[in-house]
Amino acid sequence: MKIEYDHQADALYLSLLSRKVRVWKTREVEPGVLLDLDKKKQVIGIEILDVSRRFKPSELFQFSVQHLGQKQMV
Numbered sequence: 001m002k003i004e005y006d007h008q009a010d011a012l013y014l015s016l017l018s019r020k021v022r023v024w025k026t027r028e029v030e031p032g033v034l035l036d037l038d039k040k041k042q043v044i045g046i047e048i049l050d051v052s053r054r055f056k057p058s059e060l061f062q063f064s065v066q067h068l069g070q071k072q073m074v
Contacts, residue, residue: 005051005060012060014046 002015021044023036032054036045048054 010049010051010053012048012051015044016046017044 001018004013004015005011006013021038023044024039025037025041026047027035027037029035032049034047034049035043036047038044051060
């Protein structure tokens with residue numbers, strides 16, 4: 001996963017894949033929140049516009065990764 005922030009555009013982009021995949025379609029799920037889809041209609045990226053209005057600056061780049069479960073190898 002890669003997270004990019006464009007200060008000038010005030011936009012945050014989360015690329016969900018490590019490899020480059022062509023965007024087939026973009027769907028706006030609510031004003032200013034867009035999902036990029038591949039040909040199989042799987043989400044490959046998320047763009048959030050007007051980030052400074054949606055998040056406090058202190059919250060913007062604070063995140064954590066939690067493992068909710070782990071598959072057991074047989």
